[in-house]
Amino acid sequence: HDKEVERYLIQNTLWWIGTTGLDGMRMDTWQYVPNSFWQKWTAAIKREFPKFRVVGEVKDGDVVHTSFFQGGKVRFDGVDSGLDSLLDFPLFYPIRHVFAEGKHLDLVPKMLAADYLYTDSEILVTLLGGHDDGRFMSEKGATIAGLKLANTFLLTTRGVPQLYYGDEIAMTGPDEPTTRKDFPGGFPGDKRNAFTRAGRTKEEQEVFEHIKIMTRLRGELEPLRRGRLVNLHASAQQYAYARTSKVGTVVTVINNDTKSGQIEFDVSPLKWVQGLVLIDRLGVIKEVRVSDGKLRVVLPERSAAILVPR
Known part of the structure; x- marks a missing residue:
């Protein structure tokens, strides 16, 4: 609640947007800063850059808790944070449970049934992988078929899909350090180059081609977007x-x-x-x-x- 810190953070944000020409920003650990500050911060951004969009990270599987932080309405704390969108972690966990672990698929529509809690669920950023979690293919029971199904769902359901690098070739990594390891290829001395078809295994190519088809269909079929x-x-x-x-x-x-x-x-x-x-x-x-x-x-x-x- 220090006024000088607030002023600095707002001015610094505006400087970066104006200098770089950014269209949007992912703001980490949104829930650990008071909404009273975010209201001032987002208002300042919208005043200078009306079309700028902010996606907040609230890493929690509880849809009631997570939805609270999306802007567009005054919440019980008397504040509208002004936040445009959120990473859809409440949907992230059912996606993992269903398509990796083989749990009941109806967990997914049951979670989607809570969309009314958001001010705008259509612009939530959906995901099945990220830098803070072990990779999909390191989940218990994960298979190539399950990964393909998870991506099919991600690219056909509501929301704005986020694809995490390496998932298109079924990379593994059970924890935070290993989920951030380098993509194979692209640098001198790399043993193989998975940026090329020749550098991918049969299974990697299968996933790569599937996601290629899915992204093309999402672009071609307007209702999917x-x-x-x-x-x-x-x-x-x-x-x-x-x-x-x-x-x-x-x-x-x-x-x-x-x-x-x-x-x-x-x-x-x-x-x-x-x-x-x-x-x-x-x-x-x-x-x-x-x-x-x-x-x-x-x-x-x-x-x-x-x-x-x-």
């Missing part, structure tokens, strides 16, 4: 949801089970007509057709389909 999230079906190991916008609708269906599964679900909320034919942009299944307001999808073990009208 800006569409409203509509949950259609959730069970122990299957999940179906849509992203729908004025441009169109995309449905993602995930089977997290270790055996093939049939998923039948109601699509009447999407107002799709009888007989509409849908194709899978991942090529996992053949085309499916809307029948009596429902879709019936059969997916192989640990796989997903991204369905769009033909």
